[in-house]
Amino acid sequence: MRGKWKPEALQRWITSGQKSRKWILLVLSIGLVLAIGISLCVGSTFVSPVKIVAAVRNGDGQSSAYRIFFYIRLPRTIAAAFSGAALAVSGVIIQAALHNALAGPNIIGVNSGAGFFTLLTLYLFPTMPQLAPVGAFFGALICVLLIFFLCAVTGAGRLTVILEGVAIGSLFSAGVDFISVLDPDLAVNASAFMIGGFSGIALSRLLPAIWLILIALAVSMLSGSVLNVLLLGDESAKSLGMHVGAVRIGLLAIAAVLAGSAVSFGGLLGFVGLLVPHITRRILGSDNRILLPAACLLGAGFVLVCDVLSRVLFAPFELPVGILLSAVGAPFFLVLLLRMRRGSD
């Protein structure tokens, strides 16, 4: 057997065995730590790690390093990492629960639903921005349930779901436009919100959403084996004793918490929830027990790197990261559609 090396041997090495899985998670974790480090240091002014450590240890609230670190870089890094992780995991769950590889939180209109309700909450309760994630969650939940029942009625062809998502998305975009016409001085700049980005984000606005995301991530990490049973198809899952309908709705609710919370502070970041699950699946196969943590790490790292790029690419101007993500994600989605059409995957 020596000397003959096959590409699928590598694939098998990667997919089989707990040990190699742990290695991959370790590699992804190291990548994420690096991305966090870079995101903390790089920006319109470079702050070296040494300076950051010194500033934090001195606790000198007046030094520029301290202020940049605590008021700009740290909130921004947390926001990017958490929204990336949340959107990616939400994508894995939505794809498995709807049995549709083309689905993702932005594709099926969940992001725009969450966006509309975020702005609606801010419009109705301008003094309580901490309500935004709750509103976003309800918006996302309404969207996933709408899609779920439309699937049940229309038979859930892959492309049908996408079209339903387009319709729902446009509906809520109209809602967003309506609110921004009603109140041009909304607490959040609606057009920046629609593009999606993390500039000027404050830690206080982040926290409620971060808590929601942490809880939902913890729950979803435990749902891998349930998602795997859904891979077998509805009839098999039911005959193995699973309450398929109830499980689906529960999973979609978790996905709604994740996507909704991420949207409530990051705006409508497109395609992370589609792109990251696909890349992870390509490398690691479809076992959701490994896919969920891997997508979580990769999603966080990916959005962090994109956010850093958006700061430095056109410096001193800053590109909202949503533009970058859409520029990468939309062509990727088209490639997926083409592959799907040819019957592969």
Next chain:
Amino acid sequence: MLKWDHVSAGYGPVPVFQDLSLCIAPGLTIVIGPNGSGKSTLLRSAIGIIPIREGRVLLNGRDIRDFHRHELARQIAFLPQMREIPDMTVASLVLHGRYPHLSWNRRLTLRDREYAEQAISDMGLWELRTRNLRTLSGGERQKAYLAMAIVQDTPWLLLDEPTTFLDIRHQFEILSRIGDLAHDGKNIVLILHDLAQALELQGHILVLKDGVSRFSGTANALYKSGLMESIFGVIPNRFSDNGRQVYYFRPLSEQKA
């Protein structure tokens, strides 16, 4: 004992069968019938994946709707006919059969793994256990699914046309494994499309047509009943080959010749 008591079941405005009453005794039962006769619906109604509108299906005298889903899945395993092929290895597919036996944290024990390994090697799939299902032939895949159903460790096993679309060699292999399982005491309800295979198996035959049970008895009794002509539109013939009955069929149009 599985008992259908005045059952109407099916999706859509018109149920597939109405007021169906029949009994399936322990042992091997082979269900045959023309297309659309309600064979699949019969099996699905027994595990509650198709809504029962009227009547009830009883397992050992207890309404299946009174079972908790997991509890029912520990009594009856079901292999549907049409399936999409999941992207997973043979071993992880087979391990899914343990799902109804897992505790709340869904962690597989050593015993679950041993169970799966045993079933995998019994089905002759040991060499293929790390292969992805999508890279296997239809016959190998069907054996993997059968191994999953075996691992589910249920007294009852319902199989919806497990040999359809397989190479003839694999059809015989699957049928022989099913025969072994029945011999080992598993109660099996098997839908078959191939009439000759159905009559040659050592089991009880049930004939459905238009959602009505038309015959229940031995292959020999069915052969002599004249029902093959009226229900399937074929003339049955048989000969003895080393003491085994071999059946074959001719179209009804050749009767006068």
